[in-house]
Every structure is written in C-alpha cells, then in structure tokens.
Amino acid sequence: MTPRTLILAATLGLSGALLAGCGDEPQDAPQGGSSTDGSASEQTRTSDSTPVNLIFGTGGTSGSYYPIGGALKPIFEASDLIGGVQVVSTGASVQNIQNIQDGLNQIAIVMSDVAYDAVNGNNQFAGNKADITTLAGLYPNVVQIVATADSGIDSVDDLAGKRVGVGKVGSGVEQSAKIVLEATGLSYDDLARVSHTGYADSVTEMSNGNLDAAFFTSGVPNSSITGLMQTNDVTFVPVTGEVADKLLEAYPYYETYTIPAGKPERYNLDAEVTTVAIRNILIVPASMDSKVAEELTGRFDDYLHSGKVSVGALKDIDPETMDQHLVVPLHPGAKSYYDSRDGGE
Secondary structure (H helix, E strand, O other): OOOOOOOOHHHOOOOOEOOOOOOOOOOOOOOOOOOOOOOHHHHHEOOOOOOEEEEEEOOOOOOOHHHHHHHHHHHHHOOOOEEEEEEEOOOOHHHHHHHHHOOOOOEEEEEHHHHHHHHHOOHHHOOOOOOEEEEEEEEEEEEEEEEEOOOOOOOHHHHOOOEEEOOOOOOHHHHHHHHHHHHHOOOHHHOOEEEOOOHHHHHHHHHOOOOOEEEEEEOOOOHHHHHHHOOOOEEEEOOOHHHHHHHHHHOOOEEEEEEOEOOHHHOOEOOOEEEEEEEEEEEEEOOOOHHHHHHHHHHHHHHHOOOOOOOHHHHHOOHHHOOOOOOOOEOHHHHHHHHHHOOOO
8 A cells, every 4th residue: 555645634725614515234223313512514614724523324333333433433533634523323324325415424334225226316215316425335234044944945936935034124134135035036925924023033033933034134244143043053045046147237236245164253154155245335425525535535444454443344344445346436535545545546
C-alpha cells in the first residue's frame, strides 16, 4: 500500500456542510434507531475548517452491524476531518438507506440486494431512488439453509412438503429465502409449513422437532447455527447447479460462496458446502465531501491491514477487493483513494 498523506481540516476548504442539500445481521434486527444529540442537519452544518460529525447507521445490537460500527468509531474519530461519530442501532438495510435519504445518517452498513433496489428504484424503493454511493465492499452474508439430519433434506428441491423457517416477515432473510425457492421452482404453497421465525426461534423450533429446516442469511459462522449444532445433528443444504446459475444470472448482487471443511471457526464441517451470498457494503450519501469520503476509506483500509481487527465479520473481508464487484457506484473520494493505493490502476 502506498503511504497516504493525511490532510488537515484547515486546508480542505470544506463547503460548510458534509451533505449538500441531502433532503439488515441484516434485517433480522429490531426497528427503531437511537435518539441523537440534535438533528443530523445541525450536526453537519460546519464552517470551512470545522470537522464534521457522522451518525453511523448499523442494525440491531445483537447482530454484526452494530459492533462493526463500534469498532470503526474510534478509527474514524482519529481523523482531523471528523469531529465525532455516533453509532446508532437501527432496523438495518432498508431503514439505513432511508435515514441517509432523510439526512438522519451520514454513513451506514447495508446489504447489496437492498442497496441495488434503492439505487434502481425497485420494490420498496419504487418512486424513491436513493442517491447513495459505496465506500467499501464488506463481508458476505451467506445463504445458509440448515436442515435436521433426519429430515431427508439434501437439496433445495427437497424443501417441498417440509416445514421451513424463512425469517421474519419483510426481513432480508425472507427476501433471500423467497428468491432461492423461486429459482428452484417452489413457492410457500409447496411447503408443508412456513414459519416466519428469526434465527433464535428457528433454532428452538428445529430443536423441538417443529421445523425441518430454516434459512439463515448472515456471516459465517452464525452463532445460532453453532448453538444448534451443539445439541442436534444437522445438514447444510447446498445451493448449486441450475438453482445457483439462475440466481447469479438474474440478480447481480449474488455471488458464489464455499463454506470450507475442517475449519473450527467455520462450523468444522466434514465436507465443504457451496452456496450463494450477498455482500454487505459501507455506504454514504453521494453528496458527501470527496476529501471526507477519501479519508474514511483510507482509514478503514488501514484498520483492516493493522492486525488489530476485533470484530469477526471484518476478518472475512479481503481488503484488496473492497472496490470490486459492487452494485452501487463508488463515491468519487473512495475511488480516488483506491486509485492511489493501487498505483493508479
């Protein structure tokens, strides 16, 4: 990595505001963000030499997004360009994007599928395209379909006629479950029972013999799956072949992912399991000052290379690919950083 030149806020000539007229564990998290000390617009109205304040939208306190925000808070606050970072618990991806649209958050973590819909005005963002950009690609949320060993489920097709947990209504887990079932030629009508349960409740229901399988769309490992495996024999259902091909062709935010075998930190499986995944990304408003965006990107990259990363999900990021295979455009400031880091490639 080429050394970065730290630029003091006094020399930046910031425009007087970080935002220029601005106005999802993915989505298994509870709704409702934390209160703030004054409005977001007040916090980002700064003089030319005044550091800016950021409100960082994450997810539920029990998921992965919230501790990531906590880990990055001091990293970003060490910059002369940043006055302070307030990490808030939110309902994850959808709420985070809307909060950025409304000027309530200035940086957030979201899933690529939701962000793709947002920038293209699809689904819940119909008629409400989001003007967001990416600072960095993060770790993948892996579609993990786990079945009880005695259920007879070895493929996605085998879910037909079974009792399946598909995640909470409207969650990112349910969204991926519906898409995978659709690619298989199945719908909820083909299942014996559809259970709208989150991770913990799905595990309880499987342990009690009330569910045959459940979807978990999260980082690897998922602590709920790890807990289930301590008391139950399970089967990881692969998402491969024609089903995977359909997903990869129809949805640009899907990618293949292999859960390795023999890795204690990755379930210690007897055989590897190939499935699909949806990447998480770190986003900011398109209107963020380029120097601030470049500084945030550089500090995040430096942190990943520091050997001091404390949150497990962040260890599953390849820093060299943070600017690649993104479904939301890079912020110009972030692109400037990556171009400099990679020698202008």
